[in-house]
Amino acid sequence: MRISISTFALALAYTGREVLAAKSAHIRGVSDADQALYQPDESGNWACLNHPDIVLPLSRINDDYCDCPDGSDEPGTSACPNGKFYCANKGHVPGVLPSSRVNDGVCDYDICCDGSEEWAGIVKCENKCREFAAEYAKKQAEIRKTQVSGWNARAKLVAKAAGIRQALQKELGQLETQIALSEGRIVRAREALKLAELQSSSRVGTRGSPLLGRVKARIEEYQKATMALSQRVTILETRLALAQDILQKLNDEYNPNYNDEGVKAAVKAYQDFKESDPEDGDYHQHIEISAADDDELFSEEEIDVDPDVVEYESYIPLQWRLWIHDQKTKLREFLVEHGLLAERKPSGETASVSNAKKERDAAEKQTNELKTKRDSVSRDLAAEFGVDDVFRALAGECIDIDSGEFTYELCFNDRVSQKGKSGGPTKLGNFDKIEGNKMYFTQGVKCWNGPHRSAVVEMQCGEKNKVLSVSEPAMCEYFFKIVTPALCTKPDSDTKLKDEL
Template sequence: MKDIGLSVILLLASSVAALKPSIEVRGVSIEDLQKYQPDENGKWACLGNPEVVLSFSQINDDICDCPDGSDEPGTAACPGTFFYCRNEGHIPGKLPSSRVNDGICDYDICCDGSDEAGLSDSGLTPKCENRCAKMHKEYIAKKEAKQALLKAASENRQKLIKKAQVLRENLKKEIATKEKKVEDLKLQLSQKEAELEIVEAQEAERIAANTVPKPKVIDDAQESLEFLLDEYKKFEAEIASLSGQLSQLSSVLEQMKGDYNPNFNDPAVKHAIRSFEEFKGNNPETSQAHIVNAEKLGAVSNIIESLKSYTPPAPQQSNQHSFKPSFDLPLFRFSDLVKKVRNLLVEFSIIPDNGESSSMVQPESVPTDTNVSTELTKQRNIVSNTKTSLSETERQLQEARKSLETEHGPDDILRALKDTCVSSNLGEYIYEICFYGKASQKSTKDNSSVNLGNFENVSIDDKSEDGALILYFEKGAKCWSGPIRRATVSLTCGKETALLQVTEPERCEYFIFGTSPAACAQYNPQAVDSASKDEL
């Protein structure tokens, strides 16, 4: 019974000891407060250097006794240490010890004013009031507003993702449809080309059956004219060569004439110079009239080509009358062609002019058979239209595939903003960016616009908290006596897509800052809710 009573007494004693409050030490968190309690002898060991034992009264005595500075958590005595602000009712903070008891209330970190309590206790400065309750209320209001904004931005982002998914699926369907259409058009074109070959063969047979043979005299005239043209070109080249030699000889004689000294009695030289002067008198200038100009040679070539492609007219047919083909008309046309050839030969002085020739006339177009059947024209149009449709469909298919493969940011979200433009009046200019388009700067004074760059690519800023999107616009308009303009657009998480600020750190290099729900990839509503509750 005696032992039981003693046990009860010891249990009560230990319970009372457990209920005994810890000694308060300024500048220490509640979790670390147990580390700052004296032993049964009123002693205390430095936390980082337990071999150094101090009297408990030496803690926060404004003298740095521990090598690690752990004995002065509430003063500025030990450099490089931190003061812990408990900020009850708000968020705890850490303040560099150098700012403790400096006469300044650092409410941004220590809203409870505990960083200046040492001076206040000594009566050296007015006491820093505790503003934690007020500041926490403001903090919660801002936190809730930000949370609401982020939730709205997240909802808008989900809408953009769904829109991008629909657009992507539609693009895949379009590609499949275009691929099927391309195959169908290729097959259709192959069939139509085969049909066209049949119609063309039938048309060739019809034309051949209704074509009058070319008179032999035309072939003979063509061959003779080609021979004369080749001979004349050789003759012209020989004359040109002799003319060059003559010019060179004249130059030599002219130099000899200039260098000749009449005081020297040289009969041979005198005779040569006298003969040269007589030659020059009889031939004052070397004529270039023998060189046939390009226009005349071209006319001859045209005549030859006309003879090559000359086709006598097909016999005329009628539902009411039929008649034998007459050579009166082709013979008349051929005689007219012969006259033109004769005129050219006279112009070239190849044959004499006996008065029958007239002035040079340009050859008329050679008569051709324009009686192409309606069926052939129809088939040619069908093939041409099918080729055009195939080419356009292949172009559209290529663009669709390229769009599907293009990088559109996380979750393909920027696909939903493609071809969307956003602008903002930021001072003297209105700045505008078009996703996958261009960035521009428009003056508010004269409405003049400048291209700041064309969309190049997009990346994610890994350093940002919410996964900011970086859009690059390159190869804009050239600055006056400067570089080519370029713009970098940084979009952070926001409810709406908007431009907020523009800077130009380097000439003609622009940095545009804005917000967009597309840049909220890292936002987690549950994480924000949890963080807010923990901080409360």
């Protein structure tokens, strides 16, 4: 059979239009962006998206029969249990519905406001996207308002937290300075105690020589001078530390362009510092022991001395006497420890020894207290308080909610508790850590025949701190939902919001 050229050309044109139509057909349940995934090959066939080894004619897409294991061949029907139906929702936000809910006779406005999932007509679903979009825009405006106000509130919290941290760092530096001064006081107090004990252990009877009496009087003068010098050193060290703080403040706050308040404050502090210089008192009186007195003490004047009543230590330099005293003490301790010598029974202390011990104990107590406080400040500075240290500013702040039967209270960085209408509170947990948008509280009061109570607090952005709800999903495990400006992020631009709508 012979076919004319015109007839063949007409058939070819018709076939081309069919292929073109097939390639341009819109697949129901697929977004515009994914339509290209459903274009057939030159033979008019198409392969399952996740199983390219399964090839189907294009006509078997949306034929209400599931051919692809991934459900990709039935995006517009309920044939595949794992399929997804795309709702365009023009004028609003697009949605994706499980294919099993397509043509089930129920209008799923929460996902498909345009009613496109009920295309078979079992039930008529009107397009409500306009009113949904208006409601959505209203909610988004409220959310944005909360984000803006919450972000501003968070900025204040961050600034407050930075101020707290700066104050703690300054306090830590001051404590380190005070500890150094206090440790110096301990060293001086211990040396003074050694000297007092040495003097006490080296005493002679009333038959002591005139030379020994004069030496003893001179020792007392040196002791007074040493004490005055020690007090003066303490005063000077304290004032040096204060001067360093003043100079540091001047260095930190000085503006070379003009004489600002920082400079004025520093200058005023320096003037007060100069005016507060304490009187030297009897410091020089004790220190200035005249050479004439020494000459008189050690002159070649003949003194009638009984060598039997003068102890040898009275003529040994102080440095050697301290060393000999230490060696004698160590030897006695060794002999007592090994049972070769009976332990010396305590005898009455002289007033100088007693006072020296009090000074040493007071210095050690002060140093220990300062170190304890320093360690506490160091732990506080090292603690985790969330991004930008923001939760540091909320430390000690408490919020609560009345659920009817119980009142639940949450204190940031501290604890959560539960209180009934009668009776005291029950601790649900102590603050443990912050991870992301959750705060964890552990080691609460132990449940009867159960675990220790604990709580997880889920946080989201809010203008103010507020508890939204409390539940107990498992025995003695509590779940809080709260809002707080600490979780607010910088708001998106108006352009992005308009694009979404």
